[in-house]
Amino acid sequence: MTNAFVRALACGTVLAGIAVAGAASASDNKIALIPGGPHPYFAPWEQAAADAAKDFGIATVDFKVPTDWKLALQTELLESLAAQGYNAFGIFPADPVGINSTVAELASAGIPSAALAGCTQDPSDVSFCLGTDVYNSAYLGTKALIEAMGGKGNIVHLAGLLVDPNTTLRVKAVETAVAETNGAVTLLQTVADTDAQEAADQKINALLGAQKDEIDGMIATGYIPSVVASKSLRTLGDKRIKFIGIDDDPIVLEAIKDGFVAGTMAQNPYGQGYIGAYVMDLMASGGCTVKDDAPWVKTPQTAKFIDSGTLVINQANLDTYKDDLKKITADIQGKFKDTYLNCQ
Amino acid sequence: MLRRLLLVEWSGLLAAIVLGSIALTFLAPNFLTEFNIYVMLRSFCVALLVGFAQMVTLGVGQMNISVGALGGLVAISLGGMLEVLGFPLVLAVPLAILIGALGGLINGVLTVRTGINGFIITLATASAFTGINLGITESIPFYNMPATLVAFGEQRFYAFPYLLIAPLIVAAVLGVFFARTVPGRQLLAFGGNPTAARLSGISSERVIVLAHVLSGTLAAIAAVLAVAQLGSAQPTIGTDWLLLSFAAPIIGGAALTGGYISVLGTMFAVVLIALIENGMVLAKVDPYWVQFLLGALILTAVWLNRWRAVRTGTD
Amino acid sequence: MSDDAIRDAPPRRRLSLGGASGQIGLLAIVIGFWVVFSSLAPGFLSTFNLFNLGRSLAVDIVIGFSQMVVLATGGMNLAVGSIGVCAVMFTGFLLQDLGLPIPAAMALALVLGTLLGWLNGMAIVKTGVNSFIITLASASLYLGAMLILTKAVPYSELPAAVGAFGRLKIGTFLSPLLVIAIVIGAALFVLYRFSTLGRQILAAGANPRAAAMSGVPVDRVIVFSHGLSGFLAACAGLMLVARLGAAVPSVGGEEWLLPSFLGPVLGGTLLSGGVVAVVGTMIGAALVTTIRSGLLVLQIGNFWLQLFLGLILLFAVFVDRYRSVYAERRSTRQR
Numbered sequence: 002m003t004n005a006f007v008r009a010l011a012c013g014t015v016l017a018g019i020a021v022a023g024a025a026s027a028s029d030n031k032i033a034l035i036p037g038g039p040h041p042y043f044a045p046w047e048q049a050a051a052d053a054a055k056d057f058g059i060a061t062v063d064f065k066v067p068t069d070w071k072l073a074l075q076t077e078l079l080e081s082l083a084a085q086g087y088n089a090f091g092i093f094p095a096d097p098v099g100i101n102s103t104v105a106e107l108a109s110a111g112i113p114s115a116a117l118a119g120c121t122q123d124p125s126d127v128s129f130c131l132g133t134d135v136y137n138s139a140y141l142g143t144k145a146l147i148e149a150m151g152g153k154g155n156i157v158h159l160a161g162l163l164v165d166p167n168t169t170l171r172v173k174a175v176e177t178a179v180a181e182t183n184g185a186v187t188l189l190q191t192v193a194d195t196d197a198q199e200a201a202d203q204k205i206n207a208l209l210g211a212q213k214d215e216i217d218g219m220i221a222t223g224y225i226p227s228v229v230a231s232k233s234l235r236t237l238g239d240k241r242i243k244f245i246g247i248d249d250d251p252i253v254l255e256a257i258k259d260g261f262v263a264g265t266m267a268q269n270p271y272g273q274g275y276i277g278a279y280v281m282d283l284m285a286s287g288g289c290t291v292k293d294d295a296p297w298v299k300t301p302q303t304a305k306f307i308d309s310g311t312l313v314i315n316q317a318n319l320d321t322y323k324d325d326l327k328k329i330t331a332d333i334q335g336k337f338k339d340t341y342l343n344c345q
Numbered sequence: 346m347l348r349r350l351l352l353v354e355w356s357g358l359l360a361a362i363v364l365g366s367i368a369l370t371f372l373a374p375n376f377l378t379e380f381n382i383y384v385m386l387r388s389f390c391v392a393l394l395v396g397f398a399q400m401v402t403l404g405v406g407q408m409n410i411s412v413g414a415l416g417g418l419v420a421i422s423l424g425g426m427l428e429v430l431g432f433p434l435v436l437a438v439p440l441a442i443l444i445g446a447l448g449g450l451i452n453g454v455l456t457v458r459t460g461i462n463g464f465i466i467t468l469a470t471a472s473a474f475t476g477i478n479l480g481i482t483e484s485i486p487f488y489n490m491p492a493t494l495v496a497f498g499e500q501r502f503y504a505f506p507y508l509l510i511a512p513l514i515v516a517a518v519l520g521v522f523f524a525r526t527v528p529g530r531q532l533l534a535f536g537g538n539p540t541a542a543r544l545s546g547i548s549s550e551r552v553i554v555l556a557h558v559l560s561g562t563l564a565a566i567a568a569v570l571a572v573a574q575l576g577s578a579q580p581t582i583g584t585d586w587l588l589l590s591f592a593a594p595i596i597g598g599a600a601l602t603g604g605y606i607s608v609l610g611t612m613f614a615v616v617l618i619a620l621i622e623n624g625m626v627l628a629k630v631d632p633y634w635v636q637f638l639l640g641a642l643i644l645t646a647v648w649l650n651r652w653r654a655v656r657t658g659t660d
Numbered sequence: 661m662s663d664d665a666i667r668d669a670p671p672r673r674r675l676s677l678g679g680a681s682g683q684i685g686l687l688a689i690v691i692g693f694w695v696v697f698s699s700l701a702p703g704f705l706s707t708f709n710l711f712n713l714g715r716s717l718a719v720d721i722v723i724g725f726s727q728m729v730v731l732a733t734g735g736m737n738l739a740v741g742s743i744g745v746c747a748v749m750f751t752g753f754l755l756q757d758l759g760l761p762i763p764a765a766m767a768l769a770l771v772l773g774t775l776l777g778w779l780n781g782m783a784i785v786k787t788g789v790n791s792f793i794i795t796l797a798s799a800s801l802y803l804g805a806m807l808i809l810t811k812a813v814p815y816s817e818l819p820a821a822v823g824a825f826g827r828l829k830i831g832t833f834l835s836p837l838l839v840i841a842i843v844i845g846a847a848l849f850v851l852y853r854f855s856t857l858g859r860q861i862l863a864a865g866a867n868p869r870a871a872a873m874s875g876v877p878v879d880r881v882i883v884f885s886h887g888l889s890g891f892l893a894a895c896a897g898l899m900l901v902a903r904l905g906a907a908v909p910s911v912g913g914e915e916w917l918l919p920s921f922l923g924p925v926l927g928g929t930l931l932s933g934g935v936v937a938v939v940g941t942m943i944g945a946a947l948v949t950t951i952r953s954g955l956l957v958l959q960i961g962n963f964w965l966q967l968f969l970g971l972i973l974l975f976a977v978f979v980d981r982y983r984s985v986y987a988e989r990r991s992t993r994q995r
Contacts, residue, residue: 039484039580039963047483068479068966071915072908077716081956084709085701098814099908102823110708122816163632164812164910193632198579199571203388203619207626210384211375232576236499251488252577408931410918455974461981465925468918469973476967483963588738588796588914595792602932633811637804644797651789 030285031061031087034117034274035078037095038070042224042248042270043118049274053282062278063087072096076103083112089285090114091277093132097122097166097302113284117277118270118309119167120302128284128291129305129341131277131333133268136301138247138311139171139222142266143178145313146218146245149263153185154217157208159201159230160193161223168193170301171222189216195226202229209233218243224250227265231256249314249322257319264315267322272330273309280337289344296340307341309333357650358597358613365620365642373627381627382504389619391574393512394567395586396593396611397519398560403594404523405536405556406603407456407463411471412564412590415448416583418474419568424487424578427494434491442565448474449561453554463553478580487578498573511570515563520608532556537604593618596647617646685983686927686943689976690950697954704957707833713953715826718837719899720945723916724923725848726892728941731924732852733865733885734933735791739780739799740893740920745912746806747773747894752815752907755822762821770894776802777890781883791886803913815907823905837899842942844895849938861885866934922948926977947976 034050036043047064054062065082067074075095080103082090090107092114094100101121104114108126120130146156158175161168172191179188192208195201205226209216219242221227227246231253234244239261246253246265256262283289291305298306310329314322338344369376395412402409423441426432432440452470456463500507522529535542535552543549564583571582595601596617597610621642625635698705723740730737747769754765780798784791828836852858863871864878872878893916900911925931926947927940937944951972955961961968 039479041485044483044485064962066484066962068475068969072904072911073716073719073915077712077953078956080712081703081709081953084703084706084712085957085959086703096814096908096910098816098906099904099911101816102826102903102905105823105905106827122814124816160632162910163636163807164913166812166814166909169812190626190629191632192626194635197585198575198581199391199585202575203622204626206384206388207381207623210378210381211373211627213380229575459978459981460985461977462925462931464921464931465977466974468922468925469970469977471970472973473967473970476961476964476970479966480961480964588917591792592796595790601790601792633807634804636800636807640797640800640802640804643800644794647789647793647797648787651787655788 028058028282028286029060030089030282031063031085032059032089032091032278032281032285033063033065033082033087034091034278035065035067035075035082036093036118037075038067040070040224041250042268043093043274045271046274049271050278053275053278057279057282059278059282061087062282064274067095070095072099075100079103079107083107083110088112089281091117091274091281092127093118094121101125113281115277115281115284116303117273118268120300120306122166123303125303127303127305129280129297129307130300130303131273131280131307131309133311134298134300134306134308135167135222136170136174137308138266138268139174139220140178141311141313142222142245142247143175143220145264145266146220146243147178147182147186149243149245150186150218152182155187155189155215156218156220157189157212157216158191159195159205159219159221159223159226160191161196161226163193168222175220175222186218195221195229196223198225198229201226202233205229205233209237213237213239213242216242218245220244221246224248228252231262234261235259245313254314254319257314257316260316264313267310267312267314267326269310269326269329272326272333275330276309276334276337279334280342283338283342283344289338289342292341292343295342307333355607355609355613357653358610358617358646360653361646361649362613362617362620365617365624369620369624369627373624376624376627379504381623383501383506385619385623386504386509387501387506387574388623389615390506390508390512391567391571392589392593392619393612393615394515394563394570395590396597396615397512397515397608398563398567399590400594400597400599400606400608400611401519401532401556401559401563402463403536403591403599403601403603404532404606405552406539407553407556408467409449409452409557409560409564409590410464410467410587411448411452411474412560413583413586414471414474414478415445415561416564416568416571416586417478417580418448418583419445419565420572420578420582421478421482421487421580423569423572424490425481427491428487428489428578434494438569441569442562445561445563445565445568446558447561449558449564450554452561453557456557457550457553463557482580484580486580490572490577494573495576498570498576508570508574511566515566516608516612523606523608528552528555533604533606535603589618592643596643618643683928683937683940683943685980685987686940686947688983689979690943690947693947693950693954693976697950697957701954701957704954709953709957710833711829711835713949714833714838715835715903717946717949718835718841719896719903720919720923720949721841721942722844722892722896722899723920724927724941724945725844725938726889726896727920728924728929728936728938729848729861729885729892730791730889731865731929731931732861732933732936733882734868735784735882735885736795736931737777737780737886737889737893737920738792738795738917739776739802740889740896741912741914741916742799742802742806743773743776743890743893743912744897744900744916745909746776746802747897748901748907748911749806749810749815749909751898751901752818753810755818756815756907762819766898769898770891773894773897774887774891777893778883778887780890781886784886785879785882791882799914806909810909812909814909818901818906820905822902826902826905837902840895840899844892845938845942848936852936852938857881857884862934862936919945919948948973951976 050062050064072095105126116127116130118132243263300306426437593614594611597614599606726740751769754760860876864881923941923945926944928937
């Protein structure tokens, strides 16, 4: 806990300097950042919310968490906050399609929303999506893995919840990256539904138990399987199997440091929350709308995507990647208004 | 008659396990390797205790919806005591188990004092336990567990994981408890026929509270093992336990209405489920088929069991 | 049946709807919470909040009914969520891929739900295996079949009328979904109180052996109840499709399990069978929805919310319990 806190704090102080210049007018907007459910990934959002409120002079920026990963709970939370006068939301959709009806209703009541960290599926009324392109991240991760394996061998994919449409995209991305090697790399198996600690532990160990000699590389596209696989490889003491995870959980970083894990795809949760709050403040004040002709990235999910920064953490940049993410955050925040918004 | 039925209960499941193992040996050559057997044995340690935690409440005709929530709370309490408060293991583990027993005591006392169905009480306390868990951790795990605990979760003697010691001892103790001791028999007698049990002088309050305390204690032991197995105290421990906790004892032959349980039956049911899940990874089943096959295989095993019961019953 | 433990006969077999006085007590508690929440948080009674509250309540009520009709027979249906999600995805398939008109798609989805429930019932009756185990396995089977057939790809381009219906308001804040839930409740009330079939179901649930001896076709009654449960689960699924304007694979499943038991059991339906509380199920669901919404609007807790929800729920059932014990004492004294 303390680790994430210190990290977020460090980000905040660096950014404060840049931000003060942009924080011209204080606003009385009430903004909420809402993850899909309780999860360590979103912990930096709490600090990001506090920093954004301070740096940009926003009346309220709150970090509100649904008590469980259920779409119904997230929509209930959004609706009750709207009833309490919150006038802009940054949302990690608990379901990329299912959230759209709620977002549409909020929009018709004049409350703008943005998708943060993960996107909604078009057609959608979210103003934009600032996050990690799940398809691209999985694709780049697989590429990095193939490179670490020397371009050939057998890999397995540890995927998340099957009923989550994002999982389907990740499965496709891994398959595409493998197909591009023209047979040099084989995808032995995809193991799904590894989003719970205990299920992941059981499935990943069973996988290693059965085929550890045939597997040359593994890629995880979910937070939990990354953590569990990192630990399993350490237990096994196996440095032959290359592994690329996702996110910077301390267990994964430790394993990279000690050489059991080749790398991990870092995302930028702090930046997503911080920039998200900044932009939603501008939009909630009514002065700004998103430009249609801005340099949006088009992804399989949405036509209005902004990459919040993905990079591979490996032994080389283990100590410096946080600074890189900070730079990315400051960069996106600094030019966001001019690039993506029409403001009066 | 009952004893014979009991015997059949195991043998049906056992047959399914043996058949499944043989099939897997052919399907996946790595099935019988030392490491895979270790992986499988290790994967059912926690599940077995979770099944037992529900089994004891089923025995008195009660239910404990809060097994998973209580397990999660115990897990993060243990994590907090070890990482934040710096307690030594010998102190933290008993305290954690005590917290579980205390949670069970709360469930039991509330149930008998208010006369409200235990199902509703534990449903509400489950929410409260989860709330404390999330409130304390804000969903961030405790990472720094002592090396001894983590090693206990990993080390093995050939294919035998050290982790398995705990559930085996618990199973033996429970077997003796229900078969040979007065409180154990009173528990089942009450579950089978509360009125008759009351008439023969068994205190209904005491047996219900006892069952809930036992259930909480077993859930707590399961949580401690889960922390050792995962190497960190995750707030999500326990979220998936509810369905499993009912499935294991009931597939193992326990009656939902109380009065009849089977320690060995529960064990075999857990082995069977672990075998099916392990087998599906080994057999490289397409992930989209996993759910479907899980249901089909459980149904087949149950049907096999039922068929044998009917056959021997009509003999 | 493998379950041949002798169950003691309760002192009074009430083939009733769970005692009207108990429901009035629970209703009073719900109203009490409304008074407290609306005086503490002005947003609670806003038409926006009332509309949304009613809409989520409607789905929870029907999910509760879907479990209640099986509880009446002394069984359980762990597959409610799986049947629900199958109906959801089937509707999506019929509307988006086959382009069927909305009424036809809805009717077919309801038929599918009924069929899946009926299969559960047949399996239970034919094998004699506990309904808990059968529906545990079929929950996995149905969900798995859905995954295999749809590859978990959502249907997001449904006709606009579907989503529009979910957003429709009667007057200022009443959702038609809530009206549908109440109509279903009325129909179930009539079934259990006034029809022979309803009474047969309750008799079979209270004591199958005695019911069989007095000529109740116990097996047929169980199969019917499971079919009805599947039908109601599909109804709840259709309501969610309207609510979301899309067919999404992540709704339903195990998510429905707890809400399906909460409403009926809080409302006075016995897990052992033989007693249903139709109105109670609605009030029970309303209690949970009210508390959760109230806590959210009051912004209590954030991470601690779940704790307060549990404590208030405990408090509510205690109050209900002591009220009924008190009422019972008074009525016996008067006699």
